[in-house]
Amino acid sequence: MTNWLPDPETITRPAYRSLVQAIELAIQHGDLKPGDQLPPHRKLAFDLKLSVQTVSRAYDKLTEAGRVVGEVGRGTFVRGAQDDIPVPFVSRKTADRVLDMSLIKPVLDQTHDIAMEKVLRSMARSLPQAVLSGFRPDELQDEEPESARRWLKLCGVDTGSSGVVVTNGSTSAMSMALMTAAQAGDLILTEDVGHHTLRSLTRYLGMRLEGVHVDSEGICPDALERRCLQEPVKALYLMPGGTNPLGFVMSAQRRARIVDIARRFDILIVENHAWGPLLQGPPPLAALAPERVLFFTSLTKSILPGLRVGYLVVPDHLARAAANRHLVMNWMATNLMTEIAYRWIMDGTAENLLERQRSALSDRANVVENLFRGLDYTMAPNGLHVWLNTDCIEQEQHLVDTARRMGVAVAAGASFSIGPHENHTGIRIALGGLSFPDFSQGIRIIAGIMADEPTLNAR
Structure with missing residues (x-):
């Protein structure tokens, strides 16, 4: 742990902001280097004669800004370039x-070229005016819900009692789901081997992320329950259907146990089903607990990489929050892409592909x-x-x-x-x-x- 300590005389009100500035300056001047551990909240609060809440707020702001990173059970550390997760693909x-x-x-061949050429020719002849002029998310509502329902039904999800947000693929849906399910400072649990952008995304959103041990069926219920008994958990982020890097498919019995734990501890679940109906297995978590699962999928990985269209399904009580966050971050899904997805789903092309x-x-x-x-x-x-x-x-x-x-x-x-x-x-x-x-x-x-x-x- 570093011996660095700001001069108490430089701390002015509001104290948390002054402390943030002091730590920022120490990092810029090299007094705090990448990997250095900041003093524990209580020690720094005692040394500076501040409240623990003030120090915690300052650390939270630094975490949101990407200047420090908190590691559960270890402390808070100055971030370096090595803290950014390397992308798993080559340039x-x-x-x-x-x-x-x-x-x-996905595997691509001439069939995809032919299908795209056909739909583009069709769109050139009969393109709805709303696709070109639509500037509000509700201007294409007559078409999108039906195609979304059909695709989601193939995934095993009934959207009858849930809200659906059309997104620009799974990445957008993933961000919206986390922003809807949790806030800065909340604890998110996930598999200890998972999505390669999740750690960075939760860090940027100021959320705390912790991995829970997995076995051949996914996240272990006993380990999950033990962690939930230690402190409040806001959400679980899970990839139960084969999309996880380890390639496991969670059994129906394991899914039921996870849902039971989530209900007992009142935890929301974000379910990554990015490959859509490509993988066939037990019913999704969203089918077992629609009241607490935020489910997202897309056509990108199962149909065509350039077709950046996804669907985020949320419980009714979170529908407005999800729509508002999507509006702020993306405004709306791209009209031309959603039109292609609509036509392919409705005329059977998507299922053929x-x-x-x-x-x-x-x-x-x-x-x-x-x-x-x-x-x-x-x-x-x-x-x-x-x-x-x-x-x-x-x-x-x-x-x-x-x-x-x-x-x-x-x-x-x-x-x-x-x-x-x-x-x-x-x-x-x-x-x-x-x-x-x-x-x-x-x-x-x-x-x-x-x-x-x-x-x-x-x-």
């Missing part, structure tokens, strides 16, 4: 020189199963990626580096760690994005590395 320039299996994309996606991913899963025989890996049925375990952090990085030298980019498990990284080490390998020959070559290269160095997968 576009680098991707031109490697087989990029780091970025999750969905079935082609399932078939293509099944073919690729067969390749993985044949070449990865004997290896420790996880892959959800119809999933867009495979998780390949390693024995430790060092072996994970060695596998990433070796694959890269041999022309294949994969995502390191470190990009997805929210709890202790050593609990779940491995790599995520995307199954889509590449042509079938390139995909097969990439899988063969990785399988060859594992055959040459079997200790990389020694669990």
Whole structure:
């Protein structure tokens, strides 16, 4: 812990703002360096003759500004560049020189080109005026609800008693859901291996994020309940349907237990179902507890990357709050994209492309199963990626580096760690994005590395 302490004489009213400025100056002048631990709230309050609430408010403001980061059970630390989570995919320039299996994309072929050309020609002939001139979120309401209901029904969600917000894909929906479910300072729990942007997003929103241990079915109910008994939890962020990097699919029994815990402790659930109806499994959490689940999905990963259209389903009592936050952050979903989604869903194109996606991913899963025989890996049925375990952090990085030298980019498990990284080490390998020959070559290269160095997968 650093010995730094601001001069009490420089603290003026409002004290929390003055303390924020003092810490900001100390960081700028190098008196506080990245990684330095700030004094505990109570100690600093005692030394400066301030209330604990004043110090907490100052730390909260610094957290919101991204200057410090709080770690549950450890303290508050000055942020450095290393605190930003590395993206799990390679840059576009680098991707031109490697087989990029780091970025999750659906399998694309000429069918997608034909479908897009057809819908654009149709739109050129009969485009509703509201698509061009609509400037308010309610100006396309006659069309959007029906297409949204159809897509969500394919996902297993009945929107009869819930509000639906049309968004620009899952990223937008994810932000809106968290902003609706919680406020700055609230504690959010999630799987200890999860969405690669969640840690940064909650930090920017001033929320506290903590990972809870997962097993082969997802977040562990006993560990979750123990944490809920320690202090109030505002929301759970979960990826139960195979989209989690570890590739697990939560069983119906596990989902029921999680919902029971959420109800007993009055916790909201944000359910990430970004791959839509591509994955088929037990009913979503939103179907089990519609009164407390904020569910979002999109067409981006299951249909077409450029189709940035998503749907956020919220309980009735949160519908107005979600709509207001979407209005402030995005105003409305892009008209042209929502029109394409509407037409594809209503005329059956979306479901046809969905079935082609399932078939293509099944073919690729067969390749993985044949070449990865004997290896420790996880892959959800119809999933867009495979998780390949390693024995430790060092072996994970060695596998990433070796694959890269041999022309294949994969995502390191470190990009997805929210709890202790050593609990779940491995790599995520995307199954889509590449042509079938390139995909097969990439899988063969990785399988060859594992055959040459079997200790990389020694669990």
